[in-house]
Amino acid sequence: xxxxxxxxxxxxxxxxxxxxxxxxxxxxxxxxxxxxxxxxxxxxxxxxxxxxxxxxxxxxxxxxxxxxxxxxxxxxxxxxxxxxxxxxxxxxxxxxxxxxxxxxxxxxxxxxxxxxxxxxxxxxxxxxxxxxxxxxxxxxxxxxxxxxxxxxxxxxxxxxxxxxxxxxxxxxxxxxxxxxxxxxxxxxxxxxxxxxxxxxxxxxxxxxxxxxxxxxxxxxxxxxxxxxxxxxxxxxxxxxxxxxxxx
Amino acid sequence: xxxxxxxxxxxxxxxxxxxxxxxxxxxxxxxxxxxxxxxxxxxxxxxxxxxxxxxxxxxxxxxxxxxxxxxxxxxxxxxxxxxxxxxxxxxxxxxxxxxxxxxxxxxxxxxxxxxxxxxxxxxxxxxxxxxxxxxxxxxxxxxxxxxxxxxxxxxxxxxxxxxxxxxxxxxxxxxxxxxxxxxxxxxxxxxxxxxxxxxxxxxxxxxxxxxxxxxxxxxxxxxxxxxxxxx
Numbered sequence: 001x002x003x004x005x006x007x008x009x010x011x012x013x014x015x016x017x018x019x020x021x022x023x024x025x026x027x028x029x030x031x032x033x034x035x036x037x038x039x040x041x042x043x044x045x046x047x048x049x050x051x052x053x054x055x056x057x058x059x060x061x062x063x064x065x066x067x068x069x070x071x072x073x074x075x076x077x078x079x080x081x082x083x084x085x086x087x088x089x090x091x092x093x094x095x096x097x098x099x100x101x102x103x104x105x106x107x108x109x110x111x112x113x114x115x116x117x118x119x120x121x122x123x124x125x126x127x128x129x130x131x132x133x134x135x136x137x138x139x140x141x142x143x144x145x146x147x148x149x150x151x152x153x154x155x156x157x158x159x160x161x162x163x164x165x166x167x168x169x170x171x172x173x174x175x176x177x178x179x180x181x182x183x184x185x186x187x188x189x190x191x192x193x194x195x196x197x198x199x200x201x202x203x204x205x206x207x208x209x210x211x212x213x214x215x216x217x218x219x220x221x222x223x224x225x226x227x228x229x230x231x232x233x234x235x236x237x238x239x240x241x242x243x244x245x246x247x
Numbered sequence: 248x249x250x251x252x253x254x255x256x257x258x259x260x261x262x263x264x265x266x267x268x269x270x271x272x273x274x275x276x277x278x279x280x281x282x283x284x285x286x287x288x289x290x291x292x293x294x295x296x297x298x299x300x301x302x303x304x305x306x307x308x309x310x311x312x313x314x315x316x317x318x319x320x321x322x323x324x325x326x327x328x329x330x331x332x333x334x335x336x337x338x339x340x341x342x343x344x345x346x347x348x349x350x351x352x353x354x355x356x357x358x359x360x361x362x363x364x365x366x367x368x369x370x371x372x373x374x375x376x377x378x379x380x381x382x383x384x385x386x387x388x389x390x391x392x393x394x395x396x397x398x399x400x401x402x403x404x405x406x407x408x409x410x411x412x413x414x415x416x417x418x419x420x421x422x423x424x425x426x427x428x429x430x431x432x433x434x435x436x437x438x439x440x441x442x443x444x445x446x447x448x449x450x451x452x453x454x455x456x457x458x459x460x461x462x463x464x465x466x467x468x469x470x471x472x473x474x475x476x477x478x
């Protein structure tokens with residue numbers, strides 16, 4: 001088990017273009033283990049895309065995404081991603097988790113135990129035998145988190161995981177994310193919910209039109225944003241904070 | 248005309264053994280063909296949906312075009328293959344039910360593969376990111392999708408069965424419509440109509456439609472139950 005951490009993750013001048021239009025432009029950043037990183041930005045700023053580039057679902061058109069330990073083909077991935085809309089297979093909640101474990105080369109004999117543990121940590125143990133697709137939206141998203149949890153990733157990417165959920169379900173999701181954080185998983189999350197950014201994040205990466213405009217600890221980002229774009233963004237999202245920001 | 252109808256119903260009611268033999272053979276041939284074509288066509292469709300290779304789009308267009316393959320042309324091709332002078336002539340399969348199964352399999356294969364390809368590709372666009380995130384390879388993904396949308400794929404299989412049970416041209420050419428050996432419902436209907444035995448032709452037609460209807464109803468109910476169960 002002597003394997004170095006895959007962190008830090010280094011992005012070097014990462015660009016992504018489609019149809020002649022640049023969507024991500026020259027993003028260079030290093031993400032270290034430990035702190036939780038929140039990616040903020042308006043719609044279309046490139047938050048989801050940046051995470052997909054990091055996670056390897058897309059290849060940059062220029063620049064490079066470098067993990068400290070390269071992934072070997074065929075080896076289990078040490079990073080996981082939870083999407084805005086969870087995608088569940090037409091099988092039981094438990095089977096959805098064991099499916100992921102099988103792909104991570106976990107021996108058959110251990111899969112069920114690990115899957116049940118993961119379901120328990122997401123508060124889904126009582127729903128283990130239920131077909132995943134008939135669960136509610138919040139339950140499915142927690143199942144997506146449980147599926148990621150079972151894999152014990154070093155890095156977990158979350159793409160607006162609570163965007164379509166009510167406050168109660170959102171709180172439950174946040175608790176699971178905090179448990180990930182407490183267990184030492186690096187959280188990288190895109191969100192629209194500034195309260196959520198504060199509750200979960202340690203630092204903010206602020207994207208504007210495909211560029212990384214600002215990087216700051218979460219409290220400082222909200223109280224003293226440096227860039228004009230970040231100020232405008234916070235003003236737009238939190239109008240009541242305008243007075244505080246003006247001086 | 249009304250006389251022909253009531254006679255037809257009488258034939259069905261009396262369960263004529265000749266009629267029963269024709270029906271059983273029809274079902275054997277068409278179901279075997281659909282089973283074979285599904286065994287080949289569903290994985291083929293899944294592979295085409297998931298894999299990316301040069302010429303893929305051309306293959307898809309060709310496959311879609313082959314859905315409209317005229318049965319007589321398939322019959323002719325298989326006839327040439329199996330006739331005594333043909334490459335597989337030594338097997339002596341021409342004018343046997345096996346030849347009919349081969350012809351119908353070829354006829355139905357593109358239908359099942361093309362419809363499966365479309366359904367699986369639609370599912371793939373929903374699942375792709377999640378599966379790739381989990382490190383699922385192309386081959387594994389194709390199998391996962393096949394299993395996950397298995398009830399939707401029933402539609403593709405049924406379309407194939409509809410085609411197989413309805414066609415005359417292919418089975419007529421390679422089977423020869425030999426009484427008691429290769430006569431099936433469609434070839435019998437064609438023959439009896441041309442002979443003027445309308446009651447028998449009508450009886451066979453009614454049975455054919457009833458069977459197709461029953462199979463579709465069963466598949467529909469199964470799909471509905473699966474949807475409720477699995478979402």
